[in-house]
Amino acid sequence: MSPSILLTDDDREMRYALSETLSRCGYTIDTASSGDEAVSKFSSKSFDMVISDIRMVHGDGMHVLREIKKHSPDTPIVLITAYGTIDNAVDAMKLGAFDYIIKPFSIESLEEVVKKGIDTALDSKKPATDGKRPVSEFISNDSKVLRLLNTAKQIALSDVTVLIEGESGTGKEMLAKFIHNKSHRADGPFVAINCAAIPDGLLESELFGYERGAFTGAINKRSGKFVLASSGTILLDEVGEMSLPLQAKLLRVLQERHVDTIGGREPVFINIRVIATTNKSLKKEVEDGRFREDLYYRLNVFPMTLPPLRERKGDIPLLVDYFLKKHQQGERRGNKMTVTKVSEDAVAALLNHEWKGNIRELENVVERAILMVDGDTLLAGHIMIEVRGSGQKTPATLAAGLSVHEMEKALILKTLEEVDWNRTKAAKLLNIGVRTLRNKLKEYREDGLFI
Numbered sequence: 001m002s003p004s005i006l007l008t009d010d011d012r013e014m015r016y017a018l019s020e021t022l023s024r025c026g027y028t029i030d031t032a033s034s035g036d037e038a039v040s041k042f043s044s045k046s047f048d049m050v051i052s053d054i055r056m057v058h059g060d061g062m063h064v065l066r067e068i069k070k071h072s073p074d075t076p077i078v079l080i081t082a083y084g085t086i087d088n089a090v091d092a093m094k095l096g097a098f099d100y101i102i103k104p105f106s107i108e109s110l111e112e113v114v115k116k117g118i119d120t121a122l123d124s125k126k127p128a129t130d131g132k133r134p135v136s137e138f139i140s141n142d143s144k145v146l147r148l149l150n151t152a153k154q155i156a157l158s159d160v161t162v163l164i165e166g167e168s169g170t171g172k173e174m175l176a177k178f179i180h181n182k183s184h185r186a187d188g189p190f191v192a193i194n195c196a197a198i199p200d201g202l203l204e205s206e207l208f209g210y211e212r213g214a215f216t217g218a219i220n221k222r223s224g225k226f227v228l229a230s231s232g233t234i235l236l237d238e239v240g241e242m243s244l245p246l247q248a249k250l251l252r253v254l255q256e257r258h259v260d261t262i263g264g265r266e267p268v269f270i271n272i273r274v275i276a277t278t279n280k281s282l283k284k285e286v287e288d289g290r291f292r293e294d295l296y297y298r299l300n301v302f303p304m305t306l307p308p309l310r311e312r313k314g315d316i317p318l319l320v321d322y323f324l325k326k327h328q329q330g331e332r333r334g335n336k337m338t339v340t341k342v343s344e345d346a347v348a349a350l351l352n353h354e355w356k357g358n359i360r361e362l363e364n365v366v367e368r369a370i371l372m373v374d375g376d377t378l379l380a381g382h383i384m385i386e387v388r389g390s391g392q393k394t395p396a397t398l399a400a401g402l403s404v405h406e407m408e409k410a411l412i413l414k415t416l417e418e419v420d421w422n423r424t425k426a427a428k429l430l431n432i433g434v435r436t437l438r439n440k441l442k443e444y445r446e447d448g449l450f451i
């Protein structure tokens, strides 16, 4: 049976374009035209994956995310966002969204994220995840990060508990996988659980599992993540979000290396390596009484901190090159030229940005910029980010080198973003007819952009 996807967007055209494309890729698509409808569809039928627009009138994407995560924490949810609501997207990641895509996006990037999501969904249905997935390259030339990687390699060989701190999008999960893959557990499972995304009661049963009949609704026995991670590594993502009672239970697992399945009689002994991540300071959480001190010391056996991207700007050009290659392999750009160069002012614009969403945000910006380029060089004008303090987004700077076609496209998309994709308002600002605007968008769509 082909994997099933629930697609939610209140824009009819977008819904149609997306479901056409994804059906052609071999997925079974069901659609909803509001968040409320999506939540209600999901409660009566199961899907392998959910894709939802963030901004919708009746039940927005965040609502969809929260509601679905409550009942089905393993279902990957991808949110579609406009650049203006990128902060929402970052929050969504913290709540356990699988990923987000920024409008406009290409068929290829859509396919890639959907494929990743479906793979993850199907994996999580297997008794244990495959620990041998290839490690993506950890790109950095920053001395702090390189030292960190070196240490990571060394401590990977022991079973020591690792606490990875760092802002959203700095690569915490990547580092955790790196450690797993360099360890003697590399052939075992790598099981991740996002403590922020799952409501408390459910988190407990996800972690510990339950016996048949342990509570109403426990129709079948279910193994917890600790047991599923046996002989491998468990990643407790956003551990700082765990409730105090659950923290007490986690402490017991770490101390005694066994778990008490809910409703089970005997403790089950487990052989796992624990890695935890947090995007806030756990020390501060302890000081404020929200995190148990004894658990903090148990987890903090080996602390590692990933610096935010703004503190390792030297990595930006390196990462840009890496993401350029990653996102335009082979036929990716249709019959367009491959982007191989980045102009100096483009680099300057990237260096000048704050990168609140860190490396994940940089990757998105590069991926998007590629879509704008007609030639082989990425210019400042192709990059759509807010220049700090100016309140303006590049390509506000009129830099020579852009073709009129590129400039027009950038201006139209930027205007649409600023008016939240209200076409009537955008047409007015651009001083063109709504019809003309619609035709332009159609043209871009035919070029392979989802807008």
Ligand SMILES: Nc1ncnc2c1ncn2[C@@H]1O[C@H](COP(=O)(O)OP(=O)(O)OP(=O)(O)O)[C@@H](O)[C@H]1O
Binding pocket: 093, 094, 136, 137, 138, 139, 140, 166, 167, 168, 169, 170, 171, 172, 173, 174, 175, 279, 359, 360, 363
């Ligand atoms: N050093 C790096 N080299 C290449 N890609 C990276 C690097 N660091 C992060 N990435 C990419 O950036 C994205 C975010 O990384 P990751 O999920 O590991 O971050 P995170 O710190 O766990 O974020 P969050 O707090 O939002 O969960 C991923 O797509 C990852 O592949």
Ligand SMILES: [Mg+2]
Binding pocket: 172, 173, 237
């Ligand atoms: Mg993470």
